[in-house]
Amino acid sequence: MPNGTLEVVVAGGRRLKDQDTFGKNDAYVEVYLDKKYKQRTTTVSNTNDPVWNERFTFNVHDGDDTIHFDVYDDDVGDKDSIGKCKVKLKHVFDDGKYDEWVKLPAMLGLSSHGEIHIIMRFTLILDDEKYFSLNGDISCNRNYYTTDRLTAPPEVKFKTKMKFEPKLLVWMAVSQKGISSIYVHRSTISIKQETYLHDCIRKRLLPFINRHHKNDNILFWPDLASSHYSKQVQQFLQANQIKLVQRQENPPNVFQARPIETIWSLLEQKVYEGA
Structure with missing residues (x-):
């Protein structure tokens, strides 16, 4: 539960x-x-x-x-x-x-x-972001497969990779009542706390709560990214009376308990279909 x-x-x-x-x-x-x-x-x-x-x-x-x-x-x-x-x-x-x-x-x-x-x-609101590669490189396909490593072509064995690959960041929040407006941003690094606070929390999460959960007793459950628990973010949530799952009580890697992970899985299949 x-x-x-x-x-x-x-x-x-x-x-x-x-x-x-x-x-x-x-x-x-x-x-x-x-x-x-x-x-x-x-x-x-x-x-x-x-x-x-x-x-x-x-x-x-x-x-x-x-x-x-x-x-x-x-x-x-x-x-x-x-x-x-x-x-x-x-x-x-x-x-x-x-x-x-x-x-x-x-x-x-x-x-x-x-x-x-x-x-x-009992109202639970989850948020998360997903990064999609823009060069067609799928994380689960970064190894190569061969019956004989000695005969595998060098361009397969030693494929080069950019240090900071271009990625598309997609963020959303979900609850039983639907999905917030989605934030999409092209980036090469993880989301910064300023971006998360301004573009995700202020501009999207708060309006979503006011529209669908204004009179509900909600609990906000972010993932464990450091930007999600920055001092600025926590102060903003507290000032707007949004209860937050405390970091020490936020379990890692519980995909079965976070339906948003299923959304990402289905979306990823569609994005990389045929890749």
């Missing part, structure tokens, strides 16, 4: 089973990924259809795959369990959001102790 910030709203409950002999429930909900760190709603008194509309945030780490909701009747000096439920985070990660009434199953799951309304959002 990806690391990030999960936003959880406990909206309300309905038809909660009475735990009191007289009167109705004084209900509240405990929410947690790990039992060592629980958050809870306020208590809504004397109703089996409480409305909370309370918001919580959780930092999701590797290994976190389920979020738990325990509903209690708040009594003086004690609490009675109304019911418990849990939601697999995969439902949130796949769609970026979750909005459901979830049943509180009774013993053996044969009946229900009511339902609670849960809303969750």
Whole structure:
């Protein structure tokens, strides 16, 4: 599961089973990924259809795959369990959001102790750049193949190569809601922090967030290029309240967790098709 910030709203409950002999429930909900760190709603008194509309945030780490909701009747000096439920985070990660009434199953799951309304959002924005060679030289084809090295022609064995090859830089950011405007630049070196900040972050990432994620609780996940973590870039992101995956928590070479890598792979196949 990806690391990030999960936003959880406990909206309300309905038809909660009475735990009191007289009167109705004084209900509240405990929410947690790990039992060592629980958050809870306020208590809504004397109703089996409480409305909370309370918001919580959780930092999701590797290994976190389920979020738990325990509903209690708040009594003086004690609490009675109304019911418990849990939601697999995969439902949130796949769609970026979750909005459901979830049943509180009774013993053996044969009946229900009511339902609670849960809303969750997890928005991840990734960015990356890809360099495409302009001389037709594909990185995976820089070796030569022969059955006899002694008879291989010298122009094959000792092909010269420029120290700084001309390249085309392509940058983009992606999320569940689409792709940012794309930055294309001809270069012979890696992207500089000034270029990254001005042409990628200011002119493209920020408008993309404002257009598609203005009210979302987002987490920005760049790759590990040094320009992406420059002091200027981090200060700009912080000033614009864009949460950033910290460098020490950013794992290298996790292609399966970064869908943008699949985009590059497919694009590279098209660019070098027939080369």
